[in-house]
Amino acid sequence: MRSVDEVLTAFRADDIRAAERPVLARLPEGGLMDRAAAALRSVCVQVLRETCGGAYGRRVVMLVGSGNNGGDALLAGAYLQRDGAQVTAALVGGHAYERGLRAFVSAGGRVIAAREPAGEDQVRRLLEKADLVLDGIVGISGRPGLNGVSKRLSAAVPRSATVVAVDMPSGLDPDTGEIRGDYLAADVTVSFGTLKPCLLLPPAAHVAGRLVDVAVGIHEGLPPQPYVRRLTDMGVAARWPVPNHAGHKYTRGVLGVVAGSDAYPGAAVLAVQGAQRAGVGIVRFIGPRQVTDHVLRAVPEAVPGKGRVQAWLLGSGVESDANQDEAIGEALASGLPCVVDAGALAECVRQRSSGVRAAAADSVLLTPHAGEVSRMLTQLGTPVPRSVVEARPAFYATLLAQQVDATVLLKGPTTLVASPEGWLSSQNDGSSWLATAGTGDVLAGIAGALMAQGVNAMDAGAMAAFVHGRAGLRASAGGPIAAGDVAAATPAVIADLLTGRSSNTGGWTRGHRLSSLR
Structure with a gap:
């Protein structure tokens, strides 16, 4: 071995x-x-x-x-x-x-x-x-x-x-x-x-x-x-952006986040926490006043309001709101790298299917679950029930990536990242306890932090899924977790990866474990 x-x-x-x-x-x-x-x-x-x-x-x-x-x-x-x-x-x-x-x-x-x-x-x-x-x-x-x-x-x-x-x-x-x-x-x-x-x-x-x-x-x-x-483990560690001694908070990446609503303020908090704990230099937050207050209480390092950013995280917990919708539309049209989640998915599909593709496919990462893939394909004229997406996830993630010319991260027990060219990444590093409200917002934050630091969409999706899964395992220790626990465990998981202390853990039935005979 x-x-x-x-x-x-x-x-x-x-x-x-x-x-x-x-x-x-x-x-x-x-x-x-x-x-x-x-x-x-x-x-x-x-x-x-x-x-x-x-x-x-x-x-x-x-x-x-x-x-x-x-x-x-x-x-x-x-x-x-x-x-x-x-x-x-x-x-x-x-x-x-x-x-x-x-x-x-x-x-x-x-x-x-x-x-x-x-x-x-x-x-x-x-x-x-x-x-x-x-x-x-x-x-x-x-x-x-x-x-x-x-x-x-x-x-x-x-x-x-x-x-x-x-x-x-x-x-x-x-x-x-x-x-x-x-x-x-x-x-x-x-x-x-x-x-x-x-x-x-x-x-x-x-x-x-x-x-x-x-x-x-x-x-x-x-x-x-x-x-x-x-x-x-080695692949993620080799790709993870590490600040050098001459760096500062701006060179570590500035991520703009448009997230949250009066109904779902916690989604904004979790997305910002995911980004911050994954190592981005600055998080700029745009959202309703009450949501901004929630974010600043949980993450006082966040900077409210518009400003220069190097990438965007859009849509986590967003409902129909004129100001949020305008900010999402402007961000998608900016040409900057974008992680597109939840309430921003429909606008992203609308823009890119109509030919407005300001950013290249490897700079746009959509992060839907199977139900959202079903809705987006229906929006594009290909009605597909959620159950069919779940039965053929690789096929439909790739189809969506091709139709919108963007990279698609399909969340699930095994997370898939599909490119428009038909290539796939597959990560199965987490715990079934991750299936709980808000963990997808943390995942989007981790991916946004990576893209703000220059990682392409395919790698950012796979790396974020890996670290998110391992953070879930670490926080769970075999029992229930909340999404905030996953964000809190993220720095230690990254530290273990970068110092070589990380290892594949799990039992005989965990498909992600692999040995090699040479």
């Missing part, structure tokens, strides 16, 4: 197959599969050691399909059998990889033809007592959704067994992150060559478990630009 890179990357299935072809031509037959199987065996042994105390005598059931994933499982199963595990291969496909089957049988493994009724019944009984289930049913060449014996046996896997997926959980769409049909959720996914987009994109990412990235020598053949990326 080694530490992960600054950026985790995922590539589409066609790009992976193209990268594999020259490597397969150079290596002896089965060479790439042998590398994958050896790494898969190592992960399974580690999992059994952590969950059962070791591999010896443990019951392993492999669901083996006809493709390369089934071959990887059979070869790894041969190793596990020699390690002392009791391994059974349940053949759910029309045939099995012959070399892998021979190796598995030679090692003493048990084979059951699960497509036959009697065989399926045997496998069901074995699954009831399994310590580990190895999912080698289907990979990037399969269609979404399981059926037949694969569907039935996947449904029979008990919660007590740890599921390790070969390359990706069977039944998912490898490229989109969409869930269409039945699948086998994993506790651990061992991905070969590179991560697959479904491992980073919601909702599929939520059923992939812990990720283990295994290098098998195909990276040189992959495109220079990944389809999906995820920043790690």
Whole structure:
């Protein structure tokens, strides 16, 4: 094992197959599969050691399909059998990889033809007592959704067994992150060559478990630009703006904030707190008198009224108000970088869809949730229910980014940042306790602070989501939190990142955790 890179990357299935072809031509037959199987065996042994105390005598059931994933499982199963595990291969496909089957049988493994009724019944009984289930049913060449014996046996896997997926959980769409049909959720996914987009994109990412990235020598053949990326601790630390000794409050960035209303004064307070705690030099606040009073009581360092700024945060908690609406319109037309939230989203869509695009796409960051994406697409003439956006978040975040020529941060359990060119960032660094009122305002403030310091929209969105998530984890410690707690925890999270004290925390089911085998 080694530490992960600054950026985790995922590539589409066609790009992976193209990268594999020259490597397969150079290596002896089965060479790439042998590398994958050896790494898969190592992960399974580690999992059994952590969950059962070791591999010896443990019951392993492999669901083996006809493709390369089934071959990887059979070869790894041969190793596990020699390690002392009791391994059974349940053949759910029309045939099995012959070399892998021979190796598995030679090692003493048990084979059951699960497509036959009697065989399926045997496998069901074995699954009831399994310590580990190895999912080698289907990979990037399969269609979404399981059926037949694969569907039935996947449904029979008990919660007590740890599921390790070969390359990706069977039944998912490898490229989109969409869930269409039945699948086998994993506790651990061992991905070969590179991560697959479904491992980073919601909702599929939520059923992939812990990720283990295994290098098998195909990276040189992959495109220079990944389809999906995820920043790690090191990636955020490397990009975070740090003031130098000659700097002052103006060189650290001046963020203008148009936020809050008589109905939602707290949104303005939280947005300003998020920006201030993320390290911006000055926050200039524009809002109704009573809201301004709330802000100044909570953040006396804030400066009320208009003045020169280097970026804008617009819309958090804003309702229809002539002065606020005018300030938002002027800010959007200024050409300065903008973070656009809540009450400013509709005006941003109106301006940019009508051709008023004063700022470039990488200087405008929209921060909607799924319901707001639904409303904006409806405003643009493409009515989409919220539930459909939630089922296809990558598709609709990208569609919105293209239609308004701006960067879109779609908030959710896994936060997506989409560019008009179709590239995606995916961050899953937080706690489910973050789903509480006001945390989105803090997130917008953190993003605004970064853009005021010159960070582009794509990086600002991913970095803000990362720090916001980690601040939520730190504040929660496993229990409920309020949005103000997240803002208060932000400086310590940034300090840990910059000093190298930060680490990925979480359990087996947290999809953002990743190890690398090299």
